[in-house]
Amino acid sequence: MKSPSKGVEVFVRIRPTAYFAQDLIECLPDGKTLNLHQRKDSRIHLEFSKVPPVSLSFGLEGVLHNVSQEEVYARVCRPVVMGALDGYNGTVMCFGQTGAGKTYTMTGSMESYRQRGIVPRALQEVFQEVEKRTEHAFSVHLSYLEIYNETLVDLLSSLHSPQPFPRGLVVMEEPGRGVFIRGLSLSPVHSVEEALSLLFEGEMNRIIGSHALNRKSSRSHAILTVHIESRSRTLSDAKYFTSKLNLVDLAGSERLGKTGSEGQMLKEATYINKSLSFLEQTILALTDCHRDHVPFRQTKLTHALKDSLGGNCNTVLVANIYGEAAQIEETLSTLRFASRMRCVQTSPAANEHIDHALEIQKLQKEVEMLKEELSICNTLVKQPNPMYEPLSEAQQAEVQSQVQRYLEGSLKEITIKSIRQVHAVFAQFKQALQEQEEKVKAQLCQTYNLVKKGGSADTAAYKGLDTKEADSLATSQQPSSTKAKPTKVRDKQSQNRRQPEGSPLLRKGSESSAVQMSEKKTQESQEPDMDSQDTQEPQLTTPSQLPPSKAEVFEDFKIGRGRKINLILRENKAVLMERRSLLQQLTGDVNAIKREIDSTTASLQQLEEMGGGQGQYLAVAGDTDASLLVQLRELKAKYRQRYEVLRDVRAEFNYCQHLVDQSRVRLLSEFEVWYKQCFPSPGEEPDMRVYRMYTQETDSPQPSDQLQHELLTESSSSESFYNARYRTLKRRTSRVASSTQKKTQ
């Protein structure tokens, strides 16, 4: 991610003073231009007396005159902080004469929160953003470097064990890493509080000199760096971003003569001036496109800031000036430096990295997966040159024809060539099955004159079952055709040949024979042959056989193991039918009486209208009318009596309906259990013990017998309760059976 190159952004901040030289310094209303007028009596004029008075104009990103600390931060630093969180290096530095307000701008007041400077605000914003950007995991470290008299000092060393590098800190450069200070401590920080306490610690350690101009003037350059690393929490890629946010408070530029420094102070001032002058030379070299060498290494300051000056960094300079007439020479020099700085171009670029360890891990995983896939392919294919490309249309058509021929029996085996071809074969099977189903349904609907009403009527017709039972079976049905062996799709005919006599699979002939069979079964179930039930049980499957469909063996179940519950269901249904016809009859009676009541009432009303009112009515009505009244009374009494009977019968009917539902659920759930035990999934052995238990009649009461009474007397909402209880009883019964078997062995 690379942004277009741009110049270093430069702001001028004017230190407030009661003696602001407004005739010399003019801030234009655009807020971006500052004009400096040279006066006849100024020192500048005296020194260059032959030069006619001139006005110099400086274009900037902004003139910060009488603005709050908050606004300074928002305009100068916030965009750089945001960039740093996105992976762009950023540098904000203050330059200017001693006492012009550099430290005030960078650090601000240590006592007043409102007057805190750029650094504490930047730290605060970093952690606020870290909390907001939840889709990224950030790690933040701080380092605090001081350059004093060309010596590098770790301002946070007091918090760490002695330095591992006895020769002190060294500015280093490494390809891919850029410039860094070897031996400088990196303190991890997890909150704004931790970060601020490190800042305060560093500030305490910073050497404060005193000299004639400013008792608190800092005599060193200070670089606080926030090192940020961010990794995506949502993407599993090995990409991550790093950035450095440098907050630089440069030592004050000053004229030696003016400060009156001597001794140690003089030495300090010399170093400071030297480094600032090299900084200026470096900037000049950077702005000169014909120079191939930029003397970054001349001083520790320029070397340490190499990345920030003309690198891939978002760089902002705040030029602090002291707006009094006496300081006009320093102001001019600061503004000249500022305008040169504006010409320096940087090419901000996000520092994107690849976590090689993670990348290797990912690739290793991928290789493992591909190896597995390849081994499956090799097992399946057993031939050279397997196909890896998606099937072409011609190949798809070939697969379709192969499946057709295989189903018809003219093709013995489909040769497996690739995973994609296997998928295509299965898809063709699925399609063929769906087509067959549709065909059978249509045929059955025609045979039984059934109207197609969604799935229910069709499913019922499918095997001649009760609609609800068939629906339930249909939903739980597993397409037996999909249970093919994984490596070879075997010939269907040869499989049928292996089925034992009497296997339900053998009944899976043509569609018409299926219909005949279901009709035959229906007859059989109406007259169950108790003695032959064992022979009616389906054959157990072996792992090489396909299990019969549930619909096929359901009839067997109903006359075999599920005979009792099926009989109960039938009895309940019979009672329900009887109640239904009684209900219909009673409803007809009640409606007829109601109609009679209505007509009698109408006749009486007619007579009343003819008599012109209640009083006359009695006089005119005579015997006929009196008999109508009696008739009406009798009809009402009869209506009440019949209605009560109707209400009772309706209640009985509803109750019977519950019983039928319950016994149906029982029948189906017992069937499901029985089916699972008798026809286990491929790879599982059929449970012979359970199979025997279900096929042999025992003297001990079956769970079904125990539950029967409860099922018949409870409401249908208790269904799940009973299902659970039934399963528990079943498990217990099978456990008891197995322990008894062990004891007898």
Ligand SMILES: Nc1ncnc2c1ncn2[C@@H]1O[C@H](COP(=O)(O)OP(=O)(O)OP(=O)(O)O)[C@@H](O)[C@H]1O
């Ligand atoms: N914008 C401002 N508003 C209020 N006070 C200010 C402002 N700028 C500077 N000052 C005050 O001016 C004095 C000198 O400021 P400061 O120490 O920040 O200067 P400096 O440029 O860092 O000096 P040095 O180079 O010697 O470190 C301080 O007392 C500071 O509070």
